[in-house]
Amino acid sequence: MSTAVIRRQNGVSLFRPGAIDNYFQSHRSFEYTPSSESSVLRTFKRLAISQGWGEDRKQKEKAKFQTAVDKEFTARVGGGFALEDWQRLAKVIGITPLPGSVTQCRKAIKKENINIYHVLHAYRRAREAERIEDVEVCKDIRRFKNVAELRKYTQNHSMFYRKEFAKGSVLKGLLKKFH
Template sequence: MSPAAAPPSPNEGVPLFQPGAIDKYFQSHHSFSYTPTSSASVLKTFKRLATNQGWGEDRKKQEKEKFQKAVDAEFTARVGSGFELVDWQRLAKVIGVEPLPLSITQCKKMIKKENINIYHVLHAYRRAIEVKNVEDVQACKDIRRFKNVAELRKYTQKHKMFYRKEYAKGSVLKGLLKYLRWRV
């Protein structure tokens, strides 16, 4: 008889990736070849889908709304609804806020100060390792922190990585939103 494998330590963590709302959205287009993966850029995949389907501007706009709703649903499922302190603390740790805030109000204030693109956070969560103890969560090195809103705006415009506030239903997600459009 071979010895039983030792169970993983609770702090070692396990990969979190499970297909989510975004993957279901892509898979709902049956003529589109898509395999759920934690490493794919969801925005590049949406652009590939639009090209594959030959959508015109009106259809692309309609589908973008469905896609954004899927992003919000997945973000809320992965990050949390924001009703629990641990949701906010985990987000704070993932984006590199130190020291760890001890209340939801403190978390919101610290997170609001950060200039981070929401899609970077979503991709970090799609590649995350589950860690039970929030103190053991490590900051994600893939999340780019910008010095100011102007830098974030420039990057977001260049890469077309906007997330419209109308789609941000999850309250944790709202904590990351910044006004990035140029005023006319």
């Protein structure tokens, strides 16, 4: 499994438990150990089953979970104000040449058809790099040819992220309309 190289010191793991891990650990009867390798969506499904949630409770908890995803995504990827955050994301998802402004980065990223959860997992597994030039493309982020292909994949894998939970502007920049 390849990992992205993201920031600061070469080779140092970036993983530290975040908002998603805190959400899972808030369910005291749920056995969970924070890990950069575990799928947060699979873990949520496992949590719902272990707690015996009905559909109503599952939807309420999914809203809390997606709020935690937004918080962690913003903490790991950035809030969307710094050029370095946008360039790092552009580099991780494989955009070349690297755009020179926030606006150019935002436009280039918006054109990409990638699943938000793939980006989040890349950042959870990342290793640090001091310079933007040392950031590597994450091979685990699947790039889809078009929105229809992304939609089909997202539906088949239940990897939806609802717009109303996206507060961070970088996360909003990745969202696509599926209707």
